[in-house]
Amino acid sequence: xxxxxxxxxxxDITVVVVLALLAxxxxxxxxAATAGNHSANIPSHVMSKQIAYEVxxxxxxxxxxxxxxxxxxxxxxxxxxxxxxLLVAVFxxxxxxxxxxxxxxxxxxxQPSELAKVAIVVWLAKYMADVxxxxxxxxxxxxxxxxxxxxxxxFALTFKEPALGQALVMIAIFLTMYSVFAxxxxxAVLMLFVLGVIALGVLATTVFTKQTLAFVDVLMKHxxxxxxxxxxxxxxVDPNFSQDKYGYNIHMAQTAIGSGELFGEGYGKGVLTSxxxxxxxxxxxxxxxxxxxxxFVGSAILVLLFLILCHRLIRIAQTTTDPFGMYIAVGIVGMxxxxxxxxxxxxxxxxxxxxxxxxxxxxxxxxxxxNYFAVGxxxxxxxxxxxxxxxxxxxxxxxxxx
Numbered sequence: 361x362x363x364x365x366x367x368x369x370x371x372d373i374t375v376v377v378v379l380a381l382l383a384x385x386x387x388x389x390x391x392a393a394t395a396g397n398h399s400a401n402i403p404s405h406v407m408s409k410q411i412a413y414e415v416x417x418x419x420x421x422x423x424x425x426x427x428x429x430x431x432x433x434x435x436x437x438x439x440x441x442x443x444x445x446l447l448v449a450v451f452x453x454x455x456x457x458x459x460x461x462x463x464x465x466x467x468x469x470x471q472p473s474e475l476a477k478v479a480i481v482v483w484l485a486k487y488m489a490d491v492x493x494x495x496x497x498x499x500x501x502x503x504x505x506x507x508x509x510x511x512x513x514x515f516a517l518t519f520k521e522p523a524l525g526q527a528l529v530m531i532a533i534f535l536t537m538y539s540v541f542a543x544x545x546x547x548a549v550l551m552l553f554v555l556g557v558i559a560l561g562v563l564a565t566t567v568f569t570k571q572t573l574a575f576v577d578v579l580m581k582h583x584x585x586x587x588x589x590x591x592x593x594x595x596x597v598d599p600n601f602s603q604d605k606y607g608y609n610i611h612m613a614q615t616a617i618g619s620g621e622l623f624g625e626g627y628g629k630g631v632l633t634s635x636x637x638x639x640x641x642x643x644x645x646x647x648x649x650x651x652x653x654x655x656f657v658g659s660a661i662l663v664l665l666f667l668i669l670c671h672r673l674i675r676i677a678q679t680t681t682d683p684f685g686m687y688i689a690v691g692i693v694g695m696x697x698x699x700x701x702x703x704x705x706x707x708x709x710x711x712x713x714x715x716x717x718x719x720x721x722x723x724x725x726x727x728x729x730x731n732y733f734a735v736g737x738x739x740x741x742x743x744x745x746x747x748x749x750x751x752x753x754x755x756x757x758x759x760x761x762x
Contacts, residue, residue: 424736481691536694617651624655
């Protein structure tokens with residue numbers, strides 16, 4: 361009991377405070393986006409469900425913190441395998457809004473891709489930690505081929521649903537973790553690849569817009585991209601493309617954010633938000649409700665909260681001596697950082713709209729519970745930093761005596 365009490369001194373209360381503030385943001389934004397909106401797509405009792413999800417989310421947070429995260433190291437294959445089975449199982453259930461992304465039983469629904477993201481983090485953390493803890497670590501590329509099926513199998517299944525946004529998060533998780541794991545040559549290759557993708561995106565939206573539009577059209581004709589996915593990319597490349605139809609969502613979201621100006625129009629007073637002019641505003645475009653009603657200041661505070669959250673999780677990764685725990689924290693940070701950038705960026709034409717929700721803010725049960733539990737796992741790493749440090753010192757001293 362005494363050891364448990366000592367460990368809880370390392371509990372990062374700042375993370376809990378930040379999550380509580382994000383929960384307030386979420387409830388205010390979802391209420392603003394749904395109160396005056398009579399769309400048939402809005403779930404019944406949306407606010408009562410969101411509050412219930414928030415309460416359950418904090419239960420999941422503390423459950424994850426209480427759990428010894430090192431147990432996940434023993435079940436990494438099971439976690440990955442079950443998530444892949446569930447990703448296949450979704451195709452046996454009716455499509456929702458054109459995508460086979462949910463397993464539904466009456467009023468209960470579960471999105472397996474959310475679990476798959478955490479499963480990828482755990483599996484990669486286990487492998488990377490094993491390499492680092494080896495007597496002679498081997499970072500050669502020929503030893504890392506196993507990364508391909510581990511990441512690409514859930515990626516392909518998720519992309520097939522189709523859920524492009526979720527699939528891209530899986531790639532972002534891998535790139536984030538690999539950038540910490542890679543050494544010398546592989547790291548240089550990774551950085552060149554990432555810089556190449558960024559440069560390609562900039563050129564595609566500035567210099568070679570016509571060629572990009574033609575290329576996307578080819579991908580759509582060969583059924584590599586779904587029609588709506590292609591149109592989302594087209595509206596990103598050309599903001600004036602089909603504003604009355606395919607680009608309507610993004611155009612209205614950006615208009616709502618711009619109308620908020622510095623301090624916003626006031627809670628419940630946003631014309632576009634209260635009038636329900638932004639489609640799916642309670643999920644994919646929730647940031648536009650915050651931008652319109654709370655303005656630049658309110659939006660900046662929200663982004664600051666995300667930065668503080670990521671900073672605290674990175675701090676845990678830096679201070680633990682356990683490679684497995686460190687890589688888990690890095691993967692979770694990569695997951696959140698990419699989703700925040702992609703969701704907010706899409707509302708302002710900084711990135712194509714891929715259907716990614718804003719973590720802890722958008723309406724949704726599965727994503728909220730998994731995100732809270734993921735943060736709980738990182739807090740579990742932080743709670744056991746002292747034990748891991750003592751164990752590492754013991755192993756070092758034992759090796760010297762031998």
